[in-house]
Amino acid sequence: QVQLVESGGGLVQAGGSLRLSCAASGRTFSNYAMGWFRQAPGKEREFVAAITWSGGSTSYADSVKGRFTISRDNAKNTVYLQMNSLKPEDTAVYYCAASARFRYIVVRTTQYDYWGQGTQVTVSS
Secondary structure (H helix, E strand, O other): OOOEEEEOOEEEEOOOOEEEEEEEOOOOHHHOEEEEEEEOOOOOOEEEEEEOOOOOOEEEOOOOOOOEEEEEEOOOOEEEEEEOOOOHHHOEEEEEEEEOOOOOOOOOHHHOOEEOOOEEEEEEO
16 A cells, blocks of 8 residues: 655746655555646646656656656655646646556556545646
8 A cells, every 4th residue: 555645735926836745655666657647626637747667757748848847766755746837727736646557657547546635736827
């Protein structure tokens, strides 16, 4: 069993930055592919970014490419999402996810086995 706890959300003005963190419990964190998703009110949960078990490869949604960076520190059991040049349309609850079945890039919600409780990100115009 893996527990994920996100932190770092908040209110920021357009053009600002935030860094989300996701701390994972369990000794097998380094074996898991990890991802970030977000869900805005009235919309489906959508893929934001993913990273392989080793951190050697990453993938991003087109809407955040060039602005967001996913990274991980396996020694600290933590995955990060650095968000720069934030826009009002980035406003959502952001979720961290872990896949026990896959070690490489995964982008579908159904490919993930564990989810955090979410952290709110609000970008004002």
